[in-house]
Amino acid sequence: MAALARLRRSAKTAIIALLSAQPEKQRIMTKRTGGHILIQQLAIHGAEMVFGVPGESYLEALDGFYDVDTPRFIVCRQEGGATMMADAYGKLTGRPGIAFATRGPGATNASAGVHIAFQDSTPMILLIGQVGRDMIEREAFQEIDYRRMYGQMAKWVAEIDDASRIPEFLSRAFYTATSGRPGPVVLALPEDMLTDEVETEDALPYKRIEIGPSPEDMQRLNAMLSAAARPIAIIGGSGWSETARADFEAFATAHDLPVAVSFRCQDYFDNRHPCYAGHAGVATNPALAARIKDSDLLLTVGARLGEMTTSGYTLIDIPRPRQKLVHVLADPEEIGRVYAPELGIVASPAAFARAARRLTPGQSSREASVAEAHAAFVAHSRPTTSPGDVQLSEIVRSLRERLPDDAIICNGAGNYAVWVHRFWEYRRFRTQLAPTSGSMGYGVPAAVAAKLLHPKRTVVAFAGDGCFFMNGQEFLTAVQYGAPIIVIVCNNAMYGTIRMHQERHHPGRMSGTDLVNPDFAAHARACGGFGATVEHTEDFAAAFDEAQASGLSAIIELKIDPEALTPAASLSEIRRRALEARDAD
Numbered sequence: 086m087a088a089l090a091r092l093r094r095s096a097k098t099a100i101i102a103l104l105s106a107q108p109e110k111q112r113i114m115t116k117r118t119g120g121h122i123l124i125q126q127l128a129i130h131g132a133e134m135v136f137g138v139p140g141e142s143y144l145e146a147l148d149g150f151y152d153v154d155t156p157r158f159i160v161c162r163q164e165g166g167a168t169m170m171a172d173a174y175g176k177l178t179g180r181p182g183i184a185f186a187t188r189g190p191g192a193t194n195a196s197a198g199v200h201i202a203f204q205d206s207t208p209m210i211l212l213i214g215q216v217g218r219d220m221i222e223r224e225a226f227q228e229i230d231y232r233r234m235y236g237q238m239a240k241w242v243a244e245i246d247d248a249s250r251i252p253e254f255l256s257r258a259f260y261t262a263t264s265g266r267p268g269p270v271v272l273a274l275p276e277d278m279l280t281d282e283v284e285t286e287d288a289l290p291y292k293r294i295e296i297g298p299s300p301e302d303m304q305r306l307n308a309m310l311s312a313a314a315r316p317i318a319i320i321g322g323s324g325w326s327e328t329a330r331a332d333f334e335a336f337a338t339a340h341d342l343p344v345a346v347s348f349r350c351q352d353y354f355d356n357r358h359p360c361y362a363g364h365a366g367v368a369t370n371p372a373l374a375a376r377i378k379d380s381d382l383l384l385t386v387g388a389r390l391g392e393m394t395t396s397g398y399t400l401i402d403i404p405r406p407r408q409k410l411v412h413v414l415a416d417p418e419e420i421g422r423v424y425a426p427e428l429g430i431v432a433s434p435a436a437f438a439r440a441a442r443r444l445t446p447g448q449s450s451r452e453a454s455v456a457e458a459h460a461a462f463v464a465h466s467r468p469t470t471s472p473g474d475v476q477l478s479e480i481v482r483s484l485r486e487r488l489p490d491d492a493i494i495c496n497g498a499g500n501y502a503v504w505v506h507r508f509w510e511y512r513r514f515r516t517q518l519a520p521t522s523g524s525m526g527y528g529v530p531a532a533v534a535a536k537l538l539h540p541k542r543t544v545v546a547f548a549g550d551g552c553f554f555m556n557g558q559e560f561l562t563a564v565q566y567g568a569p570i571i572v573i574v575c576n577n578a579m580y581g582t583i584r585m586h587q588e589r590h591h592p593g594r595m596s597g598t599d600l601v602n603p604d605f606a607a608h609a610r611a612c613g614g615f616g617a618t619v620e621h622t623e624d625f626a627a628a629f630d631e632a633q634a635s636g637l638s639a640i641i642e643l644k645i646d647p648e649a650l651t652p653a654a655s656l657s658e659i660r661r662r663a664l665e666a667r668d669a670d
């Protein structure tokens with residue numbers, strides 16, 4: 086039976102491939118249900134996976150997966166996990182990550198990942214079941230108007246009321262999600278529309294549109310660069326690729342340009358490269374912050390220069406930066422939104438980097454400045470010592486020595502992530518999966534998506550004890566699909582980040598930030614995975630080896646001393662400083 090079903094699926098997949106390759110006139114038109122048309126459009130646009138939680142609202146679409154090998158429907162445990170997997174897929178491939186959720190309760194859960202995709206400019210398409218067209222606007226069971234609900238966090242929200250227009254809507258969704266500043270698109274699918282049988286033509290596979298800079302803009306940039314004494318670049322955002330990164334590295338090398346990366350875009354530039362100047366994010370290296378502030382030319386490519394990258398909008402004056410700002414973004418509406426640039430260039434990072442590589446460098450004597458910027462980065466990433474028997478800085482450093490350059494490192498939000506970002510060395514493009522939106526609970530689902538996409542690569546998710554239990558349920562998805570990820574839980578028995586802020590603002594008055602946790606290793610075993618607990622730094626290597634050797638998804642719990650609140654200062658020090666500052670007032 087299974088063999089027969091497989092055979093039927095392969096035949097259907099072949100027919101879909103054939104249909105999409107056919108010139109228009111020869112296409113065979115047959116009646117299909119809306120649900121089946123939908124899945125077939127996803128296949129035509131190259132979707133490999135759809136992450137979702139099923140619902141009775143979209144049974145006909147779910148049935149569409151039965152006939153095809155791709156896309157695969159990946160059954161998740163919560164829609165927030167599904168949309169975060171879709172975001173990770175979008176980050177890794179540059180193609181829209183697809184998620185599927187049911188009406189109201191599914192759609193509200195799903196919003197967590199949609200918001201990430203919006204802030205991170207990740208291409209995504211969220212498909213949501215909707216009540217039947219005959220009962221819309223009555224607040225029927227689980228009914229929500231998605232246009233209003235998702236209005237502020239999606240590039241486009243629409244409802245498809247006619248099954249014969251599914252190819253048109255899906256095609257637009259793929260173009261919209263990937264064009265200009267990429268982002269999420271939400272499509273609502275009335276249940277009775279999905280069961281309608283219609284004859285309709287398939288769309289052609291979408292193509293990503295690149296926007297190139299004008300030769301005049303590039304000449305002007307080159308002249309500004311030649312005249313600058315203290316230039317620096319900040320790169321980030323979305324729309325990069327391996328090639329774009331290589332192009333930009335060649336450009337930076339030729340022009341003696343130090344390059345920093347924006348918040349959580351640390352894998353956009355090889356951290357070992359002599360031009361690499363570090364990460365402008367949370368707890369930015371003070372030397373880098375000073376370099377950005379004192380620069381005379383700031384070339385920003387892809388990055389919006391948001392709150393995190395600019396240390397809370399303190400590095401660059403608004404709206405008139407002191408430096409000459411060259412802001413390169415793919416969306417003209419973003420240029421000048423916060424900072425008025427000296428030169429605004431509308432271009433996608435890949436096209437810009439290609440053009441930049443071809444520029445002939447002027448005379449510069451900036452070698453010393455480039456070397457100084459890189460040395461400051463190297464000094465800042467040397468391990469620091471924190472209270473307690475488990476030294477997170479040493480663990481991160483030791484792991485980076487042992488794992489291959491293409492290992493993928495995922496995390497969510499929490500102070501633990503400061504250690505990961507500061508002491509890891511990101512070498513290859515797209516080895517970092519972390520939400521610039523600062524959402525907790527991202528690491529585990531991102532790791533699942535990464536491992537499904539790249540089964541041969543090592544995938545590690547770092548999580549706090551708080552972070553893990555937001556979407557830690559997706560550990561089961563990794564187990565279910567035999568996609569072995571390794572989760573390192575940094576357990577300090579609290580929402581440490583908030584405790585840190587609490588100690589700064591209300592020293593000694595802990596409120597609502599302590600956590601009681603289970604035995605994480607036992608939890609991993611109960612889920613069918615491997616579990617280990619590490620109480621001393623020196624035991625970590627063996628635990629990691631065992632986790633890898635098990636071939637199972639694994640959780641390694643690190644018992645972090647609650648005093649080890651940041652790499653720079655302990656909990657008691659933060660409290661003491663706050664009390665002293667208060668006394669001084």
Ligand SMILES: Cc1ncc(C[n+]2csc(CCOP(=O)(O)OP(=O)(O)O)c2C)c(N)n1
Nearest residue numbers: 499500501525549550551552579580581582
């Ligand atoms: C979804 C979400 N909820 C709440 C927050 C606010 N928040 C930021 S960090 C943090 C605590 C994280 O705790 P944990 O994962 O244990 O990491 P730690 O800071 O203790 O290392 C909280 C509650 C957030 N960023 N995202």
Ligand SMILES: [Mg+2]
Nearest residue numbers: 549550579581
């Ligand atoms: Mg914690």
